[in-house]
Amino acid sequence: VGGRIRPVHPSELATHNKKNDAWLAIRGRVYNITHYLPYHPGGPEELMRGAGIDATDLFDKVHPWVNYDSLLAKCLVGPLRFDRPDAE
Template sequence: MADNATSNRKRCSLNAFISHAANTTDVVPEFPARNGPQRLVAAATKQPKRRQKVILEPGHSALDWARLKSSGKDLRGVPQLGRYTLTEIKEHRTENDAWTALNGKVYNMTSYVKFHPGGVKDVMRIAGRDGTKLFMLTHSWVNFEFMLDACLVGFLVPE
């Protein structure tokens, strides 16, 4: 009988605790605290810059570029592959005549400029120079050798 009384008391205590917990108005502290160091540090960290969407002209999608590449049209603008220095590449840095070097290969990207998803202004940042470093910083996952294979004009050589 003593065990039964102890068991009843435990049950009553448990029920009282559950009842108290259900009716309590205690507030759980907010984490991180509104003015706590975790929030202050998070607010002070530099937020990533949002990419601006660029609206391409009709007929300038990635699929349109693939069609143009496979059309047989001459996108190189030179009769044969050559050897070019950075000085020679610098002469080709306008929207109507844009060359760049990427990983030692030289591309005439004039035909591609208006197809670039980031817009003309963005792709012109590598025109007339060795764009390898900037390209790899922003597009390391892109297979430029495939994308620009029809635009290959030659190879970069030392001055």
């Protein structure tokens, strides 16, 4: 909903692991997949395997050809960040 893009620490990503609040990371970008879950062709349960984590490997094992960045453009939260969790 037009929120601003900002970095996400893995510890924050990990808290978004529920069906009504699900984020995942692919190749360093964090997406809010909550609203995409019902539309995932592989089903919500499959997609939820990646919730709260870096799902790059899971994603690539199944369908490396899928253009996730385009499909989830509106769902981008921001880059995955490993340092300075409290800094801006």
